[in-house]
Amino acid sequence: MLLSKLREALICFGAGRVTLPYPAAPREPAPGFRGKIQVDADLCFGCGGCAHVCPAGVIQVEDAAQLTRVLEFHWSRCTYCGRCEEVCPEGAIRLTSQFETATDRPQDMVIRLEVFMGPCQRCGRCFPPPTPLERMTAAGFRHGGDGGRA
Ligand code: SF4
Numbered sequence: 001m002l003l004s005k006l007r008e009a010l011i012c013f014g015a016g017r018v019t020l021p022y023p024a025a026p027r028e029p030a031p032g033f034r035g036k037i038q039v040d041a042d043l044c045f046g047c048g049g050c051a052h053v054c055p056a057g058v059i060q061v062e063d064a065a066q067l068t069r070v071l072e073f074h075w076s077r078c079t080y081c082g083r084c085e086e087v088c089p090e091g092a093i094r095l096t097s098q099f100e101t102a103t104d105r106p107q108d109m110v111i112r113l114e115v116f117m118g119p120c121q122r123c124g125r126c127f128p129p130p131t132p133l134e135r136m137t138a139a140g141f142r143h144g145g146d147g148g149r150a
């Protein structure tokens with residue numbers, strides 16, 4: 001009995017270190033890892049394509065006013081499938097490598113954007129300014145404290 005335990009201990013010590021030092025030392029995720037979503041408020045023009053394809057219903061789109069569309073990403077429900085990143089025509093959504101997302105503040109789990117929607121003078125329907133430069137100079141754009149714009 002004692003001998004077998006000693007033999008086991010020898011085998012274990014002989015194996016060397018088999019664990020990683022995380023969380024004592026930072027750990028880089030593997031290439032292609034899909035972590036917390038990040039939304040670039042300067043690129044998003046409020047088309048709602050991401051909300052349309054999101055299987056988990058993370059993204060809510062609401063027209064808060066005639067010219068203001070509000071997008072809320074309740075990413076605590078996110079399954080990290082990457083569909084939103086794939087379909088966004090502007091590349092405004094990116095899945096980062098961030099995986100340490102624990103928080104005790106529910107508001108940390110919501111990304112909120114206010115997007116200015118330029119309406120057509122004829123039909124009244126919203127459209128995005130065609131180029132990033134025109135978007136920056138379009139009347140009504142502003143950069144809020146949380147990166148949103150209205
Ligand atoms: S990664 Fe998938 S589940 Fe998460 S917000 Fe994008 S589409 Fe929705």
Ligand code: SF4
Binds near residue numbers: 090
């Ligand atoms: S993040 Fe991309 S797909 Fe989603 S509303 Fe903005 S521009 Fe459209």
